[in-house]
Amino acid sequence: MKFVTFFIVIVISILLFSCGNNKDTVVLKGDISNLENREILISYIAADTLAIDTITSNSRGKFTYKNSIDTLTVFSLYFNNQSSSVMVFADPDDKISIKGDAQTSDLIKVNGNEINNELTSFKESNKDLLQQRILLLHNLKEEKDKNPTTNDRILADADEIARINSFNQELVLNAEEYVKKNPDKMSSLILINEFFANSENPQGLQRVLDYMQGDILKSRMGLNLKAYSDKINRSAEGTSMPYFQLVDKSGDTIQSYDYRGKHLLLSFVSTTGTDSRENIKTLKQTYQNLNKDSVEFISIYIDSDIYPISYVENDSVEWTVVPEKRSWASDIVEAYNIEFIPNNILISPAGIISERNVPAMAVGSALKSSVKNNR
Known part of the structure; x- marks a missing residue:
């Protein structure tokens, strides 16, 4: 489970985007190490359409990207031939900094407004968990590339996957605790979307949505997460089979x-x-x-x-x-x-x-x- 996935990025982008009239420039300044190539793919929703652009960094991995937006917009940056990514939330006139390692994109720091600052703080508070998971995922991929599939390798893979799942579960619990403590924050909705918006755990999604309070539930994202929760609960385990x-x-x-x-x-x-x-x-x-x-x-x-x-x-x-x-x-x-x-x-x-x-x-x-x- 990546901290950011393409599917979730697109979902969040669609949920957050709304039309406006006055456009202002947002500036993204990056400093990313371990780039295998200098081209960075960036995507976002513009006028209900997925827009894709390319950023070229300098030899040290530094770049500046400017765009005109009229409301909160989600930019998704993809590094090293889309093998890693980071998500950036930007309002008009924001100046956003993006700093970290392309090979450990789960730990990239994004700062410049409340949402990014809070999500980066969540990453920092879970840094050890994320680092251990990154290392396990790296080792798993490296061993699979080196060794053919054998019974010993299958058993080793199963053990490493179990450990990765254990880290993932701990991250889910920490995300739920964050939501409990911050029931009126957009960052909480984003973490709910990241860790709970899946059909494998409909009860979990409903539970964390029940923690949310105030006008944030009336946001487009809040309303869509509620609609999605209702949808997956209609065909969850223990429910009557939908007619077909x-x-x-x-x-x-x-x-x-x-x-x-x-x-x-x-x-x-x-x-x-x-x-x-x-x-x-x-x-x-x-x-x-x-x-x-x-x-x-x-x-x-x-x-x-x-x-x-x-x-x-x-x-x-x-x-x-x-x-x-x-x-x-x-x-x-x-x-x-x-x-x-x-x-x-x-x-x-x-x-x-x-x-x-x-x-x-x-x-x-x-x-x-x-x-x-x-x-």
């Missing part, structure tokens, strides 16, 4: 209530992705050993407009296959809040979402647990 109506590869219409009384696995996949192919391959092995009277699978190809799907791995799939022509814009993707593929969702005979994002290799055991719980 689909057309399978044979042209038959299927609906969600057709599967009441059975365990149902919704598998969202791609026709081309390697992970999706592995997902289907593993599900085929699991499906062979299931009681077909009590379990149904549906694979939804959300990047396909071909009827029927011609991909060879699906020639022997025994369960229902749906090529979803609207792809990521389809109703079922929206209703079930699908943000990545492959993604397997298990639904109980009572129509309750019992588990989200089930790894394909764990579907068999998840079904056994669901059968035991629904006896």
